[in-house]
Amino acid sequence: xxxxxxxxxxxxxxxxxxxxxxxxxxxxxxxxxxxxxxxxxxxxxxxxxxxxxxxxxxxxxxxxxxxxxxxxxxxxxxxxxxxxxxxxxxxxxxxxxxxxxxxxxxxxxxxxxxxxxxxxxxxxxxxxxxxxxxxxxxxxxxxxxxx
Numbered sequence: 478x479x480x481x482x483x484x485x486x487x488x489x490x491x492x493x494x495x496x497x498x499x500x501x502x503x504x505x506x507x508x509x510x511x512x513x514x515x516x517x518x519x520x521x522x523x524x525x526x527x528x529x530x531x532x533x534x535x536x537x538x539x540x541x542x543x544x545x546x547x548x549x550x551x552x553x554x555x556x557x558x559x560x561x562x563x564x565x566x567x568x569x570x571x572x573x574x575x576x577x578x579x580x581x582x583x584x585x586x587x588x589x590x591x592x593x594x595x596x597x598x599x600x601x602x603x604x605x606x607x608x609x610x611x612x613x614x615x616x617x618x619x620x621x622x623x624x
Contacts, residue, residue, distance in 0.1 A: 478592065479504055481539045483531045486546060486600075486610035487523025490618050496520070497621075498527035499613025501606050502534055509534065512613035514621040521549050523614065525580040532587035541593040546600030546607055554595045559585070 482503040489496045496518035502509045511530060515523065524547035531543075545551050553559045559581065562568070567575045575581060598604050601611065 479537070479539045480542075481535065482542050482544070483528070484544045484598075484604075484606035484610050485524070485527035485531055485550075486607060486614050487520055487525070487527050488611065488614035488618060489518065489520040489523055490622065493517060493519045495618050495622050496523040496526075497614035497617035498523045498530065499610040499617065500527050500531035500534075501609055501613075502531055503606075504539075510609070510613060512617045514617040516621075519577075521547070522577055522580060524550050525577055525584060527610070527614070529580065529584050529587055532584075532591070535591070538590045539592075541591050542596060543593055544596045544598050544604075544607065546598050546604075546611075548597065551595045551597040553581070555597065 484501045485499070487496065487498045496515040497512065499512040511534065513530065524545065528543060528545065528550060561570065562575045567578050569575055598607050600607060
């Protein structure tokens with residue numbers, strides 16, 4: 478199984494507002510950067526969408542390390558929220574509907590074929606690849622907000 482490292486980030490200009498996402502995928506000395514834009518969204522949706530889009534680049538099962546500065550994304554897996562949400566029919570501990578259920582379900586489908594680990598990194602710090610993802614996401618917003 479190939480070992481792939483993925484960094485992701487999402488951004489929003491206004492929340493909700495114009496959104497962007499970016500991802501950097503690394504395998505065996507090769508790097509691939511992807512990014513995109515959404516007209517009306519939230520920061521959390523862009524954080525999730527970045528991971529989903531990165532996973533969609535993979536054409537076979539892989540061993541993944543997924544780095545994100547999003548506590549929302551990482552803690553869902555690291556703290557077991559996602560398992561609880563599924564057991565509780567997509568309700569939170571306070572019995573409220575899970576926000577962004579559509580994207581969480583899409584993410585789970587993409588993760589099914591992989592072995593994965595989420596790693597929380599500090600945002601806007603000294604992590605080169607997290608900073609690059611932030612730049613990709615914010616550039617996507619800037620490029621499309623001028624249209």
